[in-house]
Amino acid sequence: MQNKRGFHFIKIISCLVLIAGVTFSSKTIAQGSVESYESIHGNVEGPIRASWVWDTTQIEKNPQEVLKFAVDHDINTIYLQINRDVKIPYYTDFIRKARAYNIAVDVMDGRAAWGLTESREQIASFLDWIEAYQDSVEPNEKFAGIHLDIEPHVHPEWKTNQASVITQWQGNVQYIVDRAALMNMPVAADLPFWLDNYKIPGSTMAVSSWMIRKFDSITIMAYRDTAAAIYNVAKDELAEASQLGKTISIAVETKQSKEGDFITFYEEGSAYMESQLKLVEKLAAEHSSFKGFSIHEYTSWKTLKE
Template sequence: MSLPYIPSLRRLFFLLVSSIIIFGPISSPSTIKAKATDKIPKATWLWHTKLIETQTEELLSFSASEGIRFIYLQISTKVDIPHYKNFISKANALGIQVHALNGAADWALRANRSQLTSFIDWIDKYQLAAAEEERFTGIHVDIEPHLLPEWRIDTNNVIKQWQSNVMYLVEESTKLELPIAGDLPFWLDNYTASDSEMSLSSWMISKYDSVTLMSYRNSASAILDLAKQELEEAGNLCKHIYTGVETKYSSEGDHVSFYEEGYDYMNEQLLYLDQLGRNYPSFAGIAIHDLVGMMDLANRNKP
């Protein structure tokens, strides 16, 4: 059947046909979004270590579908070693690296150095007993001394101790031949490092191999606004930053997490955040807190 001779309609038809020939079939926005989101370099935390005893397949299947490349797995002595070996080997088979995770607010204090030593010793013994495909490929620490009462009483003293313990961790990770990364709040550029003219954020970035910034907000532009100072500092230091996002409920307000907005909206914002972040050479990707929270958010999205 031939088209009636309506000039505007014919022009529209031939433009559409030409576009398909040149660019290929037209994809729906949801398809474009899914393909683009899968390409975003992502990392996530797994604090609920006991889950690897019974839900390894579920955890890793979901992670692979979300494009997760790194899982920060908390070390728990209550979980037997074979479960770690099984989880890590299956993760590696999917192209997912697993980093040993631990930390606490009081890890910033010299009096608790023994806790850091125990963590490092556990990793060392584990690595020696594990096959190559069962080994951790990095170390990740979460030390937040601003949660301590000592931070309010004598901030400078806590900062000095924190720096000392970070240096210790960096030296020990070097002996293990493993890169080490740390979680940092976004506001450390407001503080000065001890015995240095550097901002505390620059000092920390300079010591760790990479940093995950807890730039928790519920929009890409707000996240980048919190992270841009550290992204610039990391660029000057030739280091890398992961911008962090939150999926769990936050008592600090709805603006902190994607918990209220949901899974689809979060993925739209992650795509936009990735596009904005790529303007900075130091941008390494997005870290989603955390794996269980992300799975819960996705399940809430199901009809």
């Protein structure tokens, strides 16, 4: 873990070797217009339009390509997975450039095992890294929030000891949101739309209901390829979040899926996807919780046929 002096030293070096700007002919956006990361996180004017960047080495190899894609596709939020092999100057440089285009960058991570108490040390390390980073960089180089993708339902113990996994998951979520509050960072999480079929042990409350209450925002993985189906699987969470004053981003898939063609827009392409998202937006507009869409994910979306 680097101290503040180390971070500042690296930043000075990065300014010398990573100074190249980003210029996109397709759009012109005022540079340096963002004063605080809170001003552009998720609650930017208009709906959220987000995507995941799982391959963090892209901010080393092709940062301008990532940002150009974001600008061209009206993305205003990027969920960027941390990769400790990627040096700090690449993060600061990428976030600074993204922020100049009014794009928020959330730090993202998670795995199925994070639903278990035994993974608390890994989670603590993740949060320690974030805290050290946030404390050591300039305001326009900070992450705007934390985004989690835990999904313990794919862990083997979900099938053998589900009640215990849910309880452990609750404990880890509480730990994360408490730590995030101390850092003054909002926390969002990916949840499958069917999580309302499962109950908190010893309670009649659905697991999804508990999670909506705990997180600042939820991304509902409504992985279907028609507007009606997408809205139908997300509408219950949208209604509940509206009552609780929370926000929901509806996520759709662009990767090829072994579960069936109806899961993803991989077969139909980007034009059809955009037409369906417009229809979903009309259907979801009645819910105050609806804040836009998250498209999974950058690499597959980029290669989606036109």
